[in-house]
Amino acid sequence: MTLPAPAPPTPPAVLAAQTGPADEPPVVVGDDTTGRSRAARRWRRARWPLTVLVAVALLVGFLAVVRPATSAAPYAPDNPEQGGAMAVAEVLRDQGVRVTHVTTVAEASAAAGPDSTLLITPNPSFFAEDQISALNRTGADLVVLQPDYSMLAGLTRGSVDSTYGESAGPVDPECADPAARAAGPLRLRPGLYDSSDGSGTVRPVLCWPDGVGAFAYARLDYPDRSVTVVSDPTVIRNDAVLQDGNAALALWMLGGHEDLVWLVPDPMDVSTVGDEPTPAERGQVDALMPPGSAPVALVVVLAAVLLTLWRARRLGPLVVEDLPVLVRSAEATRGRARLYRAARARGHAAAGLRASAADRIASRLGLARSSDANTVVDAVVAATDRPSQQVADLLYGPPPADDAALAELARRLDTLESEVHRP
Structure with a gap:
């Protein structure tokens, strides 16, 4: 008994033609978007301005077609008003x-x-x-x-x-x-x-x-x-x-x-x-x-101004949102310190250090957050036996004159806080 000969293998080109090209996945770029998603986003942003412009263009065309050729010049042959001719x-x-x-x-x-x-x-x-x-x-x-x-x-x-x-x-x-x-x-x-x-x-x-x-x-x-x-x-x-x-x-x-x-x-x-x-x-x-173009042009300009005011970036309250990455507190502190140093804002930096130290000291001594400066100073004097004027100068004194004075103030505040926390 003779077996039938096996069928010849299908060439790859013929197989590709029969099955058709495979669907290629969309290309995703680094910001997790595709060409289609970016086009859709642009269309959503531009559809209202385009709608307004198309409506204004249709209005201008309609007025240009239906408005008669008249003027407002006195004694003019195309002026239908009382002063025309x-x-x-x-x-x-x-x-x-x-x-x-x-x-x-x-x-x-x-x-x-x-x-x-x-x-x-x-x-x-x-x-x-x-x-x-x-x-x-x-x-x-x-x-x-x-x-x-x-x-x-x-x-x-x-x-x-x-x-x-x-x-x-x-x-x-x-x-x-x-x-x-x-x-x-x-x-x-x-x-x-x-x-x-x-x-x-x-x-x-x-x-x-x-x-x-x-x-x-x-x-x-x-x-x-x-x-x-x-x-x-x-x-x-x-x-x-x-x-x-x-x-x-x-x-x-x-x-x-x-x-x-x-x-x-x-x-x-x-x-x-x-x-x-x-x-x-x-x-x-x-x-x-065409006649009547001046008022129509004025309407177009007014519509453009209103559209600009509507779509322009507006200043409002800050919006809190989650950061896409985790920023360590130490990095945020160093970054803020660099900003203070670049702006030479020694007064703001000193005020921040004093406020944080006073808040921690008051919490350690059992004081309310609404306590005034005299109450905090008296409590620190009682806990550390330091002179009252020295404690007041450290926590509520004038801003430092230079970077060295700011660094010295930070060191002295740290020492004062350690004395308060000492058992």
Whole structure:
């Protein structure tokens, strides 16, 4: 009978492929942690700050998307508040007028041209002479609201000057200007008068008088352009545009061309037509930072400060915990002594030696822990027959002057304690 041949042994490589790789134990480092445990600990520490940051980022993104592009600048075409002029700007856009909002003279000079209207709202500061000249050279039809003396003189070539007047109520325009006829009676504050000497070829058309020589509206028609001046800027404000005929006057003045350049002067602007606009003037910053970014940034900073205060290390009461190793009392004593010596704290070291000696002596003599110094001294004097002043100097005397005196004090305290313990 022939026995079957034994099966050939399985090669080690095939055996390893069949059984699969053995599970390797995690690598444990010296502090008894693994990579997984350290990652889990870091995640537990960082999850709350990350949650707060993600929530703030989502809030910023939401506000950037849903918040309309508005501002708070007075007389601005994107300001919906009472002091803004968004209502007039939106009506003009609905009528096909392209409104370009600018804040510097350089931008206004670059955007305005012969076939456009340039609106100049009141300047909280003032225009320099070169800026007035740059605006005057644009060739656009100018509409100026409440100009200062230099602006009025530069744009009207001295034909119109400013004065003081009061509005007593709706007044008829009393002029033949088409815009004034369309607006009808208004209650604008007068503040203009004719200062030309009559020799010029262009005389101003003045409307809405106050009866004593002041007017609220002046228009000069030059061969290549027109200049319209209104002493009361409330004619375009949201809170007054619907009063009387203010809306009709505003639309007549600003809707004469398809392009309207709306200048809301920046008080810090010093640019002219020859200056290169800065990135902020070109609107790049506004494009990168959505409206309302300032308050959102303030909220982010406040959240970061509160998070820092919450997670920062705080000083509090000492926490007693078991030491990971056993420290012998002799080693702790020597370490404390070295600290005293490094700090030259002879007084603290002497006070510690005296307090410990007095406590042991009082316990040996049967005194209470609340006994005062005189009681302890009297008991030691009775037990050792030493002079009272000597015992008081040893236990409650002044601090030693140097290291030698400290060592001598320790030796003498040890001698005194041995005398008390002697039977």
